Amino acid sequence: MVSDSTWKLRVSSLNKKVQNGFLFFSVLILLLLSFYQPFLRGAASYLAPSEDGTAEVAILEGTQILRKKALATGLKFLSQGKVLTLIVVLHQPPPGEELVGLPSEYPRMVENELKHFGLRRNQFLVIVAPVFHPITLSEAKFVLAQLAPDKVKRAFLISEGFHTRRSLAVYQSEGSKLGIRILAHPYYSSYEKENWWLQTEGVRAFVTEYLKLGYYVLRGYIPLKMIWSP
Numbered sequence: 222m223v224s225d226s227t228w229k230l231r232v233s234s235l236n237k238k239v240q241n242g243f244l245f246f247s248v249l250i251l252l253l254l255s256f257y258q259p260f261l262r263g264a265a266s267y268l269a270p271s272e273d274g275t276a277e278v279a280i281l282e283g284t285q286i287l288r289k290k291a292l293a294t295g296l297k298f299l300s301q302g303k304v305l306t307l308i309v310v311l312h313q314p315p316p317g318e319e320l321v322g323l324p325s326e327y328p329r330m331v332e333n334e335l336k337h338f339g340l341r342r343n344q345f346l347v348i349v350a351p352v353f354h355p356i357t358l359s360e361a362k363f364v365l366a367q368l369a370p371d372k373v374k375r376a377f378l379i380s381e382g383f384h385t386r387r388s389l390a391v392y393q394s395e396g397s398k399l400g401i402r403i404l405a406h407p408y409y410s411s412y413e414k415e416n417w418w419l420q421t422e423g424v425r426a427f428v429t430e431y432l433k434l435g436y437y438v439l440r441g442y443i444p445l446k447m448i449w450s451p
Contacts, residue, residue: 270405279378281309303377311348357388378406382408383430385405386405391447
């Protein structure tokens, strides 16, 4: 049989382990509460890098439509003298993947809207890029091939939120072959960078873009070194 003194020692030892374990987890929780927001913001900054400087053009990366916040960012760059020309990219998807109700003359409508904002004809260019899988890569190849004959050396890439890192890596990889330096600048339309984890669209975009970035690297669409710059 276990003596009373031995039993008390065991209970005392167990209590100390419980207390130490409670203390450990309490400290861990406090550390997580203290650092999780900076960590999440840092992870977001990686996916959405932003650079300063000047360039000849700003590429407004689009889909089949031009988003207002992308245009607002481009117009701001133009007014501040950061760029001389806006390059509006619109996707021309494969047959059967077009947006329902989008008129075929939409690119001309965009041009007219840019003129309405007071832009001169030499201050913008609308590029309709045929896209196919992988979309970001096929877009970058087409757009940069259009800019190369004009001897463009520096270009801002204005992308949506967390898509910026993957798009930047693709454009930098293709741009390096043509002597075009790509600078990144994100815009946000459906979530805020500072508290993206509290917003459904922010969480969805964060997870999706990390997965797609990994996919592009594994498939060889992006050289590994490109995902670490800038």
